[in-house]
Amino acid sequence: MSRTHSYTTTLNWTGNQGKGTVNYKSYERSYNISIPGKPDISGSADPAFRGDPGKHNPEEMLVASLSSCHMLWYLHLCSTAGIVVTSYQDNAEGTMEELKNGSGKFTEVTLKPIVTISKAEQIEKAKEIHAEANKMCFIANSCNFPVRHEAEIKLS
Structure with missing residues (x-):
């Protein structure tokens, strides 16, 4: 008998610098991952893709x-x-x-x-x-x- 498990996360993009995605360089790739009852994870793209090297990718x-x-x-x-x-x-x-x-x-x-x-x-x-x-x-x-x-x- 198999059982099903569900996982819920919330991702919020935090990289809008006021202009949104008007062009490729106008926004940060930063985001937060939230899971109820746990610390948030700050993420970004890999630095090779314009991400923040201080955040998880x-x-x-x-x-x-x-x-x-x-x-x-x-x-x-x-x-x-x-x-x-x-x-x-x-x-x-x-x-x-x-x-x-x-x-x-x-x-x-x-x-x-x-x-x-x-x-x-x-x-x-x-x-x-x-x-x-x-x-x-x-x-x-x-x-x-x-x-x-x-x-x-x-x-x-």
Whole structure:
């Protein structure tokens, strides 16, 4: 039996400098994302597209979404397999290709988790669980590009 979950966000463009979009350079690409009961996220376009480098951009948030979804599944699967994870850090990277018409698409994301576990005899199983976590990740299952893993397992 499948269940449906709904998510609601509100996006407000904050980049009108008084003239609206009268031309390409007349407006900022800034916006706020609001989710009830949570802090707002200030966003902008990537600096390559006239965005504010001090704000989150959609491309970074996509990579972060993949990274965090994978981590949450990985931690769950390790806990049910009896693997004690004591530290997890991911230095994820995404590659986007800009097309001639100005559009673009992600061609891949590589997650690079550094995971610390407590037992040496579980290192191989801890590595294997990354493939299972990828299969379970809601965000990765929604992408039309590969999500790769270059995991490192350490001992605490």
